[in-house]
Amino acid sequence: MNERKLNETNDNNNEYTVKVEGVEPYRRPIWQRFFSSAAAVAVMAGGVVAAAYMLPKMSSSNHLAAQAEEQTEAEAVTEAATETAAETADTAVSAPLSNEEMKKLFEDNVNVYFEAAALSSDTNTDYSAEPIQFWRYWGEYDESLGDDFGMRREGDSLYYLATYYKVKEPRSNDINELKDYYSQYIYEPEREFGLGFDVSDCAVDSVIHQPTRYLDIIGYNGGIYSTQHIVTAMPVNEADRGEIICDKALYATDDSFTWERIYKVYNADIGGQTVPVKAESIQLDFEKLSDGSWKVTNGEVAGDEYNSSLDYYALDTVFSNAGGAYISSNMGIDFDKASNAASDYITDVIHRERAFYTLWERTDKLPENYEHITDDYVKDNNWLKFTYREAFTHDGPDVDIFTDSNGTIFAVAER
Known part of the structure; x- marks a missing residue:
């Protein structure tokens, strides 16, 4: 990892950027980000998806010279046709999406994204079930921390005690099935939502010996557990979100785009205060992967009091101003x-x-x-x-x- 990054330090609207060191940085979706001159924004570095392919093995040459020559000519014709078809396919795949295609991708994916994020929501937390605790990975030990850092040290690794609460009625009680399902729509859901793995073989209050921070959501003894209990700013279902006042694409390239949908919501909450009319934004970032498929790479929700004099379509950046589109080297x-x-x-x-x-x-x-x-x-x-x-x-x-x-x-x- 680069030693210096612009990074988010907390979620309380008084974030500040510092130079940090770390491993496996990722960010969770921010469900309520309110506007003010003091609103701070995280910087995220993206990843890149790569794929490899193998060429078919050529036929053996245990034939007569004339047959070999005939075969070579046929193969040359076939290879030329294949290359032409591949070039045509590449051209088709690299063509930019239309506005209608981008909007459809948004509508096909937005509810699934919210469903995955709701695994960590307060409303989906089963507080009647007994919570469990594990020591989960924090990072590597640094001498500058001293000895009184409130964590558990094993070798050069530090762990902190995390409390997990049971998730009510997840799509599956198998963490691997959850990851497989959400991976159809979301690029690396483990990064985006902290989806981890099954820890049923670990005793409660023991260390999860896995040097990863993707442990916000885990599987344990036939249940799904989460450490984060965020209050969602937007209902999971489209019908409950309010009146749509803006649909627009931003940052569109051949390989990526951001779609933003803004709603008008009446008698809504902003920072614990009720406003008569609120403008609420959903932003999903998409990227085309190496296999030609499009997946969600990031999502944001933000809101501010509705301003009738503001043309939300005219904004040339996302209304949430939460850092723009997801960035990866693919772009x-x-x-x-x-x-x-x-x-x-x-x-x-x-x-x-x-x-x-x-x-x-x-x-x-x-x-x-x-x-x-x-x-x-x-x-x-x-x-x-x-x-x-x-x-x-x-x-x-x-x-x-x-x-x-x-x-x-x-x-x-x-x-």
């Missing part, structure tokens, strides 16, 4: 390099060592007041914008840092 963007470059710029050029956070989004625009840094960058308008902001004092202007797809900073603007 031709080196997100790790870009985020590290932005972090270095903040500490080395802006000279801010204290707590800060950084919002980010994909963009194809530059502001009029930008400072040009270099001409040596990729001019394809496939850029990232990192916005630096003081975490607590808000002392000083916000700074937008623009990188190209290779992570090169080429423009900076204050606002």
Whole structure:
């Protein structure tokens, strides 16, 4: 892992970005993210899916010379036809999706995504069942932690005690069946939702000897258990979500897109207060995998008080402003390099060592007041914008840092 990442530190709307070390970073969907000038946003680095294929083995050559030559010519014709067909297929697969196709993918997947996320919801927690505890992996030991860190150390690994509550009526009580089902729709549900594995062979209160953080949801003695009990901001069923006021695609490429649906919800909650009308957003990010299939890679829910003067279709970034689309190297963007470059710029050029956070989004625009840094960058308008902001004092202007797809900073603007 890169030693420095822009990373989320908590879920309480006072998040700040720091330099961290870790393994297997992943993020859970954020179900309630409210707008304010102090709202902090996580930065996530994506993964890449790869596949391999094998060519059929050629026939043996135990034939007469004339037959071999005849066969070779036939094979050449067949191979040429196969290559032509493959090129045609590749062209068809790489064609961009229409707006209708993107919308259908959203509608075919959104309820499944919510169902998977609801495994960790408060409403699906069976509090009548006895909770169980296990020591689950936290990370590697660092001498700077000292000896009083409240965790259990075994060798160089640290574990913390986690309480798991039984999930009510999951689709299956077999954790592997759950993963197999959700994998049909969601890219790496273990990363997105923390789906782990069966730990029935572990005694309660013992250590789960598995160096992974994908243990938010586990199987145990014929049941499914979860550690996180989030309150969902959006009903699982479409009919209960409110009036649709916006459907739009964002960040669309041949291999990825974001679809956002915004609802008007009456007498809704925002941060514990009821507002007459709320605008609530669902954002799903999609990516085309190497086999040509499309899967959900990330989801967000966010809301703010409805603003009748705001054209929600005109927004050129997701309404939730929760970091834009999922980023992986399949999209031709080196997100790790870009985020590290932005972090270095903040500490080395802006000279801010204290707590800060950084919002980010994909963009194809530059502001009029930008400072040009270099001409040596990729001019394809496939850029990232990192916005630096003081975490607590808000002392000083916000700074937008623009990188190209290779992570090169080429423009900076204050606002």
